[in-house]
Amino acid sequence: MTRTPRRSFRAFAGAALVAALAFSPLVVSQAATAATAEPPTDTDVTWGVRTAENAQGAARQNFAYTVSPGGRLDDALVISNHDDAPLDLDIYGADAFTTQSGQLDVLPRAEESVFLGTWITVGQGRVSIPAGESVEVPFTVAVPANATPGDYAGGIVSSLPQPEQSDGIAVDRRLGIRVQLRVEGDLMPGxxxxxxxxxxxxxxxxxxxxxxxxxxxxxxxxxxxxxxxxxxxxxxxxxxxxxxxxxxxxxxxxxxxxxxxxxxxxxxxxxxxxxxxxxxxxxxxxxxxxxxxxxxxxxxxxxxxxxPWAQLVLLVVLAGAVVLIVRTVRRSRRRRKAAEEARVKAAVEEALKTRE
The missing domain is CATH 2.60.40.10 (Immunoglobulins)
Incomplete structure (x- = not known):
């Protein structure tokens, strides 16, 4: 199975930071959003998401399935509106990928999914949630019969797109829960x-x-x-x-x-x-x-x-210094020896002259 992660956010480049913050519950769903319906506290997102309690499980941290090729399953996402005004959200499935920071994120809606995102069918593509209430959004995961065995990742995303601002930035606030799916068959980790x-x-x-x-x-x-x-x-x-x-x-x-x-x-x-x-x-x-x-x-x-060039240079300098010292010592010895020989010769000659 060859999979090329898509990491381009060109269609939402101006809103990358806001979108990433809003979607962070998918990244940390194992610790926060999947367990509670509380929205993030560091953005102005006013809704929360969690897994539904049904035949697939209760109090789940995220959606995780093992399905045979050609298999199908039904599940649901619960969305809670914490605002005092009604909320209209787009709901869709998308492929996931690992970001450069090592976190799991999903493709924006403007980018086409190839694997798990295309296998997810949401019962309602757009939902209206009354103020202070929650709604359950059903979805279906249908694995193609020719799906390659192995692991796939995606997300069920709730999105609040906003009109383009005066500075040309389109903001897309997203909140979702990851979906981990393993297609049964020969597994070859490597x-x-x-x-x-x-x-x-x-x-x-x-x-x-x-x-x-x-x-x-x-x-x-x-x-x-x-x-x-x-x-x-x-x-x-x-x-x-x-x-x-x-x-x-x-x-x-x-x-x-x-x-x-x-x-x-x-x-x-x-x-x-x-x-x-x-x-x-x-x-x-x-x-x-x-x-x-x-x-x-x-x-x-x-x-x-x-x-080790610096060490080699130092070694050459030290070797040169040693050679210079040795030569100087030898030269000094030769000079002293020559001077001593000259002194002795002069003394001998002087003694011979005295005897004559």
């Missing part, structure tokens, strides 16, 4: 490291370490959602002076086909003419889904020259 680049920057301080930067891409090559703990270790030839780069964050949960760029940097690498790099991933599958297991650890290696 992560890979690609596009590894290694750079070493020597220091001018002959007594200080150099800087090393390792950039690479982690790609989800399987068909299940995965996260991973990761480490980047540096060493010299034959594994000498091996050390881990500190502060390498875990890989966030990636959907199949998604990738994550990583840059690991240290200013404390001691160069030994060659720098080995070992990148290790320890993948883990999502909680609540069984049957796939975690893939084995992934390890890849790379390397680059790490010539």
């Amino acid at each position: 992560l890979a490291v690609e596009n590894v680049t290694v750079e070493y920057a020597p220091t001018l301080n002959p007594f200080g370490p150099g800087a090393a930067t390792v950039d690479y891409t982690v790609r989800n090559t399987g068909n299940t959602r995965l996260t991973a703990q990761q480490s980047v270790a540096l060493s010299g030839p034959f594994g000498l002076l091996r050390s881990d780069i500190a502060g390498v964050e875990p890989v966030p949960e990636l959907l199949p086909g998604e990738s994550w760029t990583v840059s690991a940097h240290t200013d404390a690498y001691v160069p030994l003419f060659w720098m080995n790099v070992d990148i290790t991933l320890a993948p883990a599958g999502p909680a609540g889904f069984d049957g796939a297991g975690d893939p084995p650890m992934f390890v890849t290696t790379a390397g680059t020259l790490a010539i």
Whole structure:
């Protein structure tokens, strides 16, 4: 299954911040919105969303399903109007993706969904909610018979689009709950490291370490959602002076086909003419889904020259100084020896003259 996450918000570029804030309950639904009907407190969104209590479950943190290809299920979203005026909202399903900050977000309505967003059919595309009341919005998830096995992510979104403002910005306030769906079949979890680049920057301080930067891409090559703990270790030839780069964050949960760029940097690498790099991933599958297991650890290696120029210059200077000192000492000894020989010769000649 090949999936290319869509991350363009060109149609809503002017409202990116407002939309992201308004939709944050989907990102944090496991801790907040899914459990309560309270809206966010840091925006002017005046409604809340939660999962309905029905045959699919009660007090759920989000919508999570395991469905066979060709399967179908019914569920519902509850929307509560906390305002003192009626509220008209658009309701729709959309594909989700992992943002550059590592959070789950969904496509805006202006962008076309390809997978789960197209499998979700909402009973009411637009709902009117009286002041202070709640409504239950049913929806259906119908998985195509030819759907590729694996994990899919999306969201049920409630949206309050507003007319274009005088400055040309169209604001779209969104609130929703994530939908995690696994299509049954052969599951093949896998992560890979690609596009590894290694750079070493020597220091001018002959007594200080150099800087090393390792950039690479982690790609989800399987068909299940995965996260991973990761480490980047540096060493010299034959594994000498091996050390881990500190502060390498875990890989966030990636959907199949998604990738994550990583840059690991240290200013404390001691160069030994060659720098080995070992990148290790320890993948883990999502909680609540069984049957796939975690893939084995992934390890890849790379390397680059790490010539200690400052130390070499210092070594050359010290070697030159030693050679100069040795030559000076030898020259001084030769001069003293020549002077002593001349003194002795002069003394001998003077003694011979006296005997004559």
